[in-house]
Amino acid sequence: MSTHVETHSTWQRQAHGMLVIIKKNALLYYLKPPVLIFGILFPVFFFLAFKMGRPIAATNVVPGMIAMALWFTASAVGPLVTPWERQARTYERLISTPLSLSSIILGDIGSGLIFGGCLSIVPIIIGLAFTDAAVTALGLLVLGIVLGALSFATLGVLLAAPPAASPSNIMLLSNLVRLPLLFVSGVFLPIAEMPGWAQWVAPISPLSYAGDLIRAGFGQAPYFPLWLSPVMLIVFTAALIAGAHKFHRRWRAKGL
Amino acid sequence: MSTDSPVVIDVRGLVKQFGSLTAVNGVEFDIRRNEIFGFLGPNGAGKTTTVRMLTGVLEPTDGTATIQGHDIRTEALLSRAHLASVPEEANVYLDLSLWQNVMLMGQLYGVPREERRRHGAELLDAMGLLDRKKQKARTLSKGLRQRLLLCTALVTRPEVLFLDEPTSGLDVQSARLIREIVRDLNQNGITIFLTTHNMDEAEQMCSRVAIISQGEIAAIDKPARLRSAMRSSQYVEVEFENGPPEAAALGGLPGVLRVQSDAGRTHLYSEQPGRVAGEVAVFARDRGLGIAHLSTCRPSLEDVFLHFTGELKEEAAR
Numbered sequence: 001m002s003t004h005v006e007t008h009s010t011w012q013r014q015a016h017g018m019l020v021i022i023k024k025n026a027l028l029y030y031l032k033p034p035v036l037i038f039g040i041l042f043p044v045f046f047f048l049a050f051k052m053g054r055p056i057a058a059t060n061v062v063p064g065m066i067a068m069a070l071w072f073t074a075s076a077v078g079p080l081v082t083p084w085e086r087q088a089r090t091y092e093r094l095i096s097t098p099l100s101l102s103s104i105i106l107g108d109i110g111s112g113l114i115f116g117g118c119l120s121i122v123p124i125i126i127g128l129a130f131t132d133a134a135v136t137a138l139g140l141l142v143l144g145i146v147l148g149a150l151s152f153a154t155l156g157v158l159l160a161a162p163p164a165a166s167p168s169n170i171m172l173l174s175n176l177v178r179l180p181l182l183f184v185s186g187v188f189l190p191i192a193e194m195p196g197w198a199q200w201v202a203p204i205s206p207l208s209y210a211g212d213l214i215r216a217g218f219g220q221a222p223y224f225p226l227w228l229s230p231v232m233l234i235v236f237t238a239a240l241i242a243g244a245h246k247f248h249r250r251w252r253a254k255g256l
Numbered sequence: 257m258s259t260d261s262p263v264v265i266d267v268r269g270l271v272k273q274f275g276s277l278t279a280v281n282g283v284e285f286d287i288r289r290n291e292i293f294g295f296l297g298p299n300g301a302g303k304t305t306t307v308r309m310l311t312g313v314l315e316p317t318d319g320t321a322t323i324q325g326h327d328i329r330t331e332a333l334l335s336r337a338h339l340a341s342v343p344e345e346a347n348v349y350l351d352l353s354l355w356q357n358v359m360l361m362g363q364l365y366g367v368p369r370e371e372r373r374r375h376g377a378e379l380l381d382a383m384g385l386l387d388r389k390k391q392k393a394r395t396l397s398k399g400l401r402q403r404l405l406l407c408t409a410l411v412t413r414p415e416v417l418f419l420d421e422p423t424s425g426l427d428v429q430s431a432r433l434i435r436e437i438v439r440d441l442n443q444n445g446i447t448i449f450l451t452t453h454n455m456d457e458a459e460q461m462c463s464r465v466a467i468i469s470q471g472e473i474a475a476i477d478k479p480a481r482l483r484s485a486m487r488s489s490q491y492v493e494v495e496f497e498n499g500p501p502e503a504a505a506l507g508g509l510p511g512v513l514r515v516q517s518d519a520g521r522t523h524l525y526s527e528q529p530g531r532v533a534g535e536v537a538v539f540a541r542d543r544g545l546g547i548a549h550l551s552t553c554r555p556s557l558e559d560v561f562l563h564f565t566g567e568l569k570e571e572a573a574r
């Protein structure tokens with residue numbers, strides 16, 4: 001008997017398994033068309049649509065655009081992975097490995113976090129290079145990006161749970177969730193200037209808090225108290241992880 | 257198969273319900289080390305559902321099982337660490353190369369790098385896939401994908417291998433190769449749980465078979481013993497040169513239980529087919545009939561299968 005067998009209940013083994021999942025997802029899913037379309041083309045399109053015909057000071061727009069791009073990129077990978085594995089008939093084999101459901105879920109979240117976090121560098125560089133925007137509080141910017149990407153990626157993994165007939169159904173679902181939230185989160189218009197009803201809805205979107213931190217990172221006045229945003233992003237992440245566990249477990253064997 | 261080899265899989269009262277449908281209903285058996293255990297049953301009998309519970313994919317509604325002593329419910333990770341499975345209609349990762357597929361599965365099981373590489377190369381070589389290891393799995397035919405799936409299962413060095421209809425849809429050669437590999441593996445100490453529809457396959461390969469019908473085990477024994485348990489389905493097959501005589505005359509021969517004629521061939525069912533064959537020869541000589549063909553036949557595993565699965569259906573209908 002090989003020695004690796006009896007160690008599977010240890011957290012080190014599970015953590016290693018999580019890294020293997022991240023690597024697998026990067027190899028298989030980062031370059032899949034749905035990820036590229038909804039993770040990269042979408043934010044570019046929204047940026048152009050917003051920019052056209054609005055002579056707003058670019059400096060004010062940069063943080064919102066970074067937050068918007070992060071919203072799409074970090075949540076693009078999660079909804080693809082599980083539905084794709086189900087359809088490609090690789091999922092049953094994956095869940096019969098000695099990895100816990102948590103390792104698989106955390107690995108999928110890690111994939112979105114890394115994808116979103118890395119790609120957010122692109123709008124940051126563009127913003128810094130072509131506008132007068134400047135980072136005044138790097139810590140807040142990094143905090144906003146990391147916690148934002150984490151909670152958005154977790155949302156993506158939660159959305160992947162339903163047993164859909166094809167991955168495109170889940171893509172539809174994820175856009176039904178992501179697009180409305182995008183418009184109430186203060187990325188195009190600061191929350192303070194949004195209509196009253198939207199100001200009431202804004203706090204239920206993690207994007208509002210991540211956007212606020214990123215805005216503060218660029219020296220703009222935050223809408224929420226500065227301590228609240230990280231706390232809320234952590235609360236969102238925890239709740240979404242719990243939901244992801246619950247629903248991935250419930251629907252694990254459906255649609256195999 | 258000695259009965260004192262250690263028990264590797266011990267299944268106790270497994271039940272799975274999907275809503276109001278009971279797909280698996282109190283299944284019990286144990287499998288000892290080095291067995292090839294065949295799991296036979298008609299479509300929808302609950303074979304795949306049983307395998308999925310044992311491999312940790314489905315949660316049992318009731319009952320449990322242990323794999324190498326680890327309970328599948330309370331020690332799920334440890335029980336899964338000892339097994340690998342090739343699920344029904346499963347696939348490899350088509351966008352990864354053959355080599356990446358094998359390495360990925362090794363990594364997921366925590367097989368150390370050196371061992372993974374060496375063993376992975378050996379396995380690909382044994383399956384005739386080593387030359388193509390850099391190709392994407394997408395380029396493989398169905399039979400070759402099935403071989404690759406087997407490689408990805410074996411690189412984890414399982415002690416128990418679950419194969420759910422591993423040869424269905426393969427051509428004769430690929431199926432035979434898979435069977436040979438499985439037999440070799442078994443000789444090297446791996447316990448095998450084989451689900452199949454193919455009676456010949458079960459008969460050739462399995463040390464024991466269980467027949468499952470409508471979620472319940474109908475019979476479980478060595479293939480030869482199951483056959484001999486059905487003595488009343490043994491028969492003598494005879495073909496006369498100038499067509500069969502009237503059935504009543506044959507049915508009156510001593511020891512004959514039942515007569516069935518089909519396309520000139522007559523089947524005389526009996527618990528003593530040897531004696532009946534002698535009687536048929538005497539009968540033919542007395543009447544001056546020429547015999548074109550005379551043989552005694554044991555029931556095939558297929559007869560056994562039909563017997564047990566049919567019997568349960570009749571019970572259910574009652």
Ligand SMILES: Nc1ncnc2c1ncn2[C@@H]1O[C@H](COP(=O)(O)OP(=O)(O)OP(=O)(O)O)[C@@H](O)[C@H]1O
Pocket residue numbers: 253254255274277279297298299300301302303304305306344
């Ligand atoms: N996820 C599920 N939800 C509801 N019913 C299911 C589910 N999986 C299986 N069943 C039902 O359970 C029964 C047993 O199915 P199972 O797949 O175990 O049969 P099987 O013996 O493997 O058949 P086959 O030879 O066709 O592969 C069937 O009636 C099937 O329709």
Ligand SMILES: [Mg+2]
Pocket residue numbers: 303304305344420
């Ligand atoms: Mg089946």
